[in-house]
Amino acid sequence: MVEPVLEIFDLVKNFGALRATDGVTLDLRPGEIHALIGPNGAGKSTLIHQICGTLRQDSGTIRFAGQDIGGLGVAGRARLGLGRTFQVSSLAPEFSALRNVMLAVQAREGTSFRFLKPVMRDGSLIDAAMAMLERVGLTARARIPAAELSHGERRQLEIAMALALRSRAFLLDEPMAGMGPEGSKSLTRFLDTLRQEAPILLVEHDMDAVFALADRISVLVYGRIIATGTVEEIRRDPAVRTAYLGDHA
Amino acid sequence: MNRENLVNFILAVLLLAVPFAANMAGQPFYVTLATRVAILALAATGLNLALGLGGLVSFGHAAFFGIGGYVAGILATHSFSGEPLLFGLSGTNQMWVIWIVAVLLAGLLGLAIGAISLRTSGVYFIMITLAFAQMVYYFAVSWPAYGGEDGLSILVRNQFPGVMTMRPLGFFLICYVVLLVGIGLFALIRASRFGNALQAARQNEVRVATVGIQPYRIRLTGFAISAMMTGLAGALFADLNRFVSPSMLSWHMSGELIVLIVLGGTGRLFGPLAGAALYVAFEYALGGITERWQFFLGLILLVVVLFARGGLLGLLAGKARHG
Numbered sequence: 001m002v003e004p005v006l007e008i009f010d011l012v013k014n015f016g017a018l019r020a021t022d023g024v025t026l027d028l029r030p031g032e033i034h035a036l037i038g039p040n041g042a043g044k045s046t047l048i049h050q051i052c053g054t055l056r057q058d059s060g061t062i063r064f065a066g067q068d069i070g071g072l073g074v075a076g077r078a079r080l081g082l083g084r085t086f087q088v089s090s091l092a093p094e095f096s097a098l099r100n101v102m103l104a105v106q107a108r109e110g111t112s113f114r115f116l117k118p119v120m121r122d123g124s125l126i127d128a129a130m131a132m133l134e135r136v137g138l139t140a141r142a143r144i145p146a147a148e149l150s151h152g153e154r155r156q157l158e159i160a161m162a163l164a165l166r167s168r169a170f171l172l173d174e175p176m177a178g179m180g181p182e183g184s185k186s187l188t189r190f191l192d193t194l195r196q197e198a199p200i201l202l203v204e205h206d207m208d209a210v211f212a213l214a215d216r217i218s219v220l221v222y223g224r225i226i227a228t229g230t231v232e233e234i235r236r237d238p239a240v241r242t243a244y245l246g247d248h249a
Numbered sequence: 250m251n252r253e254n255l256v257n258f259i260l261a262v263l264l265l266a267v268p269f270a271a272n273m274a275g276q277p278f279y280v281t282l283a284t285r286v287a288i289l290a291l292a293a294t295g296l297n298l299a300l301g302l303g304g305l306v307s308f309g310h311a312a313f314f315g316i317g318g319y320v321a322g323i324l325a326t327h328s329f330s331g332e333p334l335l336f337g338l339s340g341t342n343q344m345w346v347i348w349i350v351a352v353l354l355a356g357l358l359g360l361a362i363g364a365i366s367l368r369t370s371g372v373y374f375i376m377i378t379l380a381f382a383q384m385v386y387y388f389a390v391s392w393p394a395y396g397g398e399d400g401l402s403i404l405v406r407n408q409f410p411g412v413m414t415m416r417p418l419g420f421f422l423i424c425y426v427v428l429l430v431g432i433g434l435f436a437l438i439r440a441s442r443f444g445n446a447l448q449a450a451r452q453n454e455v456r457v458a459t460v461g462i463q464p465y466r467i468r469l470t471g472f473a474i475s476a477m478m479t480g481l482a483g484a485l486f487a488d489l490n491r492f493v494s495p496s497m498l499s500w501h502m503s504g505e506l507i508v509l510i511v512l513g514g515t516g517r518l519f520g521p522l523a524g525a526a527l528y529v530a531f532e533y534a535l536g537g538i539t540e541r542w543q544f545f546l547g548l549i550l551l552v553v554v555l556f557a558r559g560g561l562l563g564l565l566a567g568k569a570r571h572g
Binding site for chain 1: 354449
């Protein structure tokens with residue numbers, strides 16, 4: 001069997017009396033899209049925070065790219081190749097799209113302590129960043145400040161930055177949120193190709209997208225994974241139907 | 250040439266033209282005023298690295314300014330008296346040696362203060378930098394060896410090869426060139442990969458960490474460079490006044506540097522120079538009329554903060570643009 005890229009084992013996180021993450025075990029295998037779904041308040045965000053390193057788990061382990069990443073901070077995990085996008089886009093708003101991606105390129109190269117060469121005259125940096133913008137279809141918007149980009153474009157920009165990091169896994173937090181039906185469709189098509197780059201852990205509310213994309217689905221309810229399986233298995237699972245899917249399936 | 254470059258160019262030429270005109274008119278006092286502008290502008294350009302680019306509102310930069318001043322004062326005193334300083338090393342009256350020592354010590358102090366202060370942010374950061382600077386201030390006040398509260402006089406201005414430093418115009422030219430070099434360094438750093446990361450950390454810390462850059466390291470480096478430049482300005486300031494005292498280390502000084510930046514335009518290349526020119530002109534023009542000139546400065550600062558956020562540069566050259 002192929003070694004999983006990301007392996008979460010028996011993860012627990014308490015906030016006072018509330019057990020927000022209750023023994024979650026989950027893995028992400030090469031080439032797959034693993035969707036994480038669950039009703040509001042199920043603990044999806046808490047789980048993401050623990051994977052990214054903004055929150056520390058109380059117990060359990062997270063292994064990524066073959067090592068325990070429990071001791072690493074956000075930046076350390078990113079350097080190992082954990083690329084993420086945010087539920088609410090998180091960019092440097094004053095910088096152009098291009099300069100945002102440049103930041104990711106220089107971070108991957110580990111060249112942020114260079115003081116003399118202007119980035120805007122740095123051919124290799126510009127080319128590398130433009131190549132990423134082209135892949136997400138933002139070439140024409142490269143010089144626009146991130147704050148002036150549309151909602152959908154900001155999502156694309158975040159993905160371009162994750163691509164520039166040459167991530168070994170993508171963690172996408174509700175990428176469809178706030179996108180119109182057209183935007184969702186084109187993003188779905190794009191994510192379908194992205195899985196060849198690296199596996200994706202996809203947290204998403206949009207069931208059409210999840211059913212179209214996911215190889216496996218895990219269902220999180222009250223901090224517990226109540227089921228993991230293929231799209232068909234999850235659709236048929238009675239516990240999932242009562243807990244979450246309702247009439248949708 | 251875009252509008253901001255034009256404004257910058259005019260500012261640089263004006264600062265050079267005024268002292269020459271004053272010198273020809275036999276008014277050396279104005280040369281001294283222009284020198285004061287250049288030195289304060291350099292100190293504020295240093296702070297602008299931390300505050301303007303990094304968003305680090307340091308209320309303790311007087312510590313670095315004062316350290317630079319005391320380096321100049323102490324080295325000059327030992328050179329004059331012939332008493333060895335430390336480990337048998339003697340003092341010096343050579344400016345460039347003093348500058349190197351001032352820059353290194355201010356940088357080390359910046360690393361030490363920054364290493365602790367940068368673990369906090371917002372108001373806490375402001376307060377902790379203030380607290381550190383006050384510690385240095387009280388240390389200087391209570392250390393009798395170098396004048397304590399009374400300060401330390403530099404009897405003869407320190408030397409620079411090929412320049413008559415006691416002549417106001419000669420010393421002005423030194424300060425002017427150092428200022429231009431400082432502004433040039435600021436421009437380089439702002440446009441560089443490091444500047445990219447430093448400015449991104451101001452705009453969105455989470456974003457910087459998410460691409461794998463630790464904001465703390467970037468900020469600490471920026472803070473130390475900022476301290477070095479302000480320290481160098483302090484050494485020049487001591488030579489200008491031929492006097493150092495704890496007042497260079499006081500929180501008024503830290504506040505003044507912030508005021509210069511806000512007046513001129515935060516994060517702008519020539520903002521500190523514009524702010525320093527405005528400040529010194531005010532101090533001189535209004536100070537001649539009333540002792541309460543700072544009241545009017547306060548009013549102007551209020552207007553700038555409320556209606557002209559970009560400062561003088563914002564008014565003259567429009568909004569700042571990033572690549």
